[in-house]
Amino acid sequence: MTEVTGKTGGAHTRITVGAGGSVGSDPYDVVIGRQLLGELPRLIGSGAQRVAVLHPEALAETGEVLRADLAEQGYQAVAVQLPNAEESKTVEVAAYCWKALGQTGFTRTDVIVGVGGGATTDVAGFVAATWLRGVRWIAVPTTVLGMVDAAVGGKTGINTAEGKNLVGAFHPPAGVLCDLAALESLGVHDYVSGLAEIIKAGFISDPAILDLIERDPEAARNPGGPATAELIERSVRVKAKVVSADLKESGLREILNYGHTLAHAIEKNERYNWRHGAAVSVGMVFAAELGRIAGRLDDATADRHRAVLKSVGLPVTYRGDQWPKLLETMKVDKKSRGDMLRFIVLDGLAKPAVLEGPDPAMLLAAHAEIAE
Numbered sequence: 204m205t206e207v208t209g210k211t212g213g214a215h216t217r218i219t220v221g222a223g224g225s226v227g228s229d230p231y232d233v234v235i236g237r238q239l240l241g242e243l244p245r246l247i248g249s250g251a252q253r254v255a256v257l258h259p260e261a262l263a264e265t266g267e268v269l270r271a272d273l274a275e276q277g278y279q280a281v282a283v284q285l286p287n288a289e290e291s292k293t294v295e296v297a298a299y300c301w302k303a304l305g306q307t308g309f310t311r312t313d314v315i316v317g318v319g320g321g322a323t324t325d326v327a328g329f330v331a332a333t334w335l336r337g338v339r340w341i342a343v344p345t346t347v348l349g350m351v352d353a354a355v356g357g358k359t360g361i362n363t364a365e366g367k368n369l370v371g372a373f374h375p376p377a378g379v380l381c382d383l384a385a386l387e388s389l390g391v392h393d394y395v396s397g398l399a400e401i402i403k404a405g406f407i408s409d410p411a412i413l414d415l416i417e418r419d420p421e422a423a424r425n426p427g428g429p430a431t432a433e434l435i436e437r438s439v440r441v442k443a444k445v446v447s448a449d450l451k452e453s454g455l456r457e458i459l460n461y462g463h464t465l466a467h468a469i470e471k472n473e474r475y476n477w478r479h480g481a482a483v484s485v486g487m488v489f490a491a492e493l494g495r496i497a498g499r500l501d502d503a504t505a506d507r508h509r510a511v512l513k514s515v516g517l518p519v520t521y522r523g524d525q526w527p528k529l530l531e532t533m534k535v536d537k538k539s540r541g542d543m544l545r546f547i548v549l550d551g552l553a554k555p556a557v558l559e560g561p562d563p564a565m566l567l568a569a570h571a572e573i574a575e
């Protein structure tokens with residue numbers, strides 16, 4: 204781990220993304236620690252005159268503190284409040300942001316700061332990608348899921364009536380500041396939802412993550428737990444390594460979609476009242492069963508999914524009568540090619556691979572294993 208001392212806080216970890224020669228993106232750092240907001244002006248840079256701070260309703264106070272701080276530093280700073288959670292990932296909210304930028308006279312040298320969970324940083328990044336065909340943006344994730352996954356890697360986007368994240372762009376941030384203190388105000392439901400993406404990183408790449416959680420699942424549910432920083436750092440390293448090698452998902456990056464084919468269908472089916480991580484949890488159990496049924500994954504690793512996810516309080520089953528609708532939605536998954544469904548499965552622990560066009564009977568059998 205790279206330990207350096209911050210200007211405003213104590214020791215923190217800095218993980219560089221894109222240094223491995225990723226095409227189309229300047230390298231940037233994910234900084235993990237405490238009291239990191241002093242880093243913001245350096246990231247924004249002196250070339251910017253205006254800064255828009257996009258935040259969810261739940262973080263109105265944080266958004267205003269940031270705005271006032273940036274205004275004190277001489278920027279023309281505006282705060283733009285978005286709805287909480289998935290309600291913000293709509294074209295109407297994006298249009299509201301474009302209007303705010305237009306009214307502020309936002310130019311190509313100005314900067315957007317997205318402070319909030321994954322939903323907020325997805326929209327903030329998307330607005331940054333589309334405004335004037337692309338302005339710089341900085342992610343300040345305030346959920347564990349945002350820190351380990353959503354804010355890193357430059358996938359930005361919104362939902363449409365037909366499905367999750369169907370409109371978006373690859374537009375990496377100029378920097379990511381993960382202030383662990385932000386996690387203290389997060390409800391346990393949201394915190395635990397983020398553990399699903401951490402567990403995903405464990406299964407696809409870094410099994411030490413699973414060992415850490417299994418050692419003390421109760422502690423893993425707590426932002427103040429002894430392993431919190433290590434779990435976050437390990438997961439960010441997994442994500443950083445993958446997106447550095449394949450920013451635009453031409454191959455390797457698809458492994459980060461483990462469990463997501465079914466998860467996105469569940470989220471849509473639940474009108475986004477399920478948290479993303481909860482849906483990914485069920486989706487990973489489904490993918491593990493699919494791998495097992497296809498004769499690719501051993502029983503012990505498949506069973507380990509259900510055990511570790513349940514141990515932290517994540518769901519592992521879903522309403523059985525919804526299968527036809529889920530199957531229909533899965534067809535518009537971004538990994539599909541024409542009429543062919545494609546899934547990420549495991550050929551073993553930390554051995555992700557693609558399963559193309561599985562037999563419908565195989566899908567049904569895997570579904571039976573998660574059906575309530």
Ligand SMILES: NC(=O)c1ccc[n+]([C@@H]2O[C@H](COP(=O)([O-])OP(=O)(O)OC[C@H]3O[C@@H](n4cnc5c(N)ncnc54)[C@H](O)[C@@H]3O)[C@@H](O)[C@H]2O)c1
Nearest residue numbers: 259261287288320321322345346348352353358385388389
């Ligand atoms: N772009 C990517 O690569 C990527 C990766 C993973 C997930 N995602 C997306 O991320 C979203 C889920 O993100 P999430 O799990 O962070 O949920 P979220 O952004 O919906 O946030 C959950 C709730 O917590 C509130 N909140 C955020 N930070 C808080 C804090 N510190 N204290 C109190 N409340 C706080 C939010 O306002 C919201 O109501 C989904 O839309 C998912 O598709 C994107």
Ligand SMILES: O=C(O)C(=O)C[C@@H](O)[C@H](O)[C@H](O)COP(=O)(O)O
Nearest residue numbers: 352356358367368456459460463537
């Ligand atoms: O970064 C990626 O690539 C991922 O797939 C990470 C996922 O956890 C994330 O939920 C992502 O938003 C899903 O992307 P999508 O392309 O399936 O919409």
Ligand SMILES: [Zn+2]
Nearest residue numbers: 400463479483
């Ligand atoms: Zn995800």
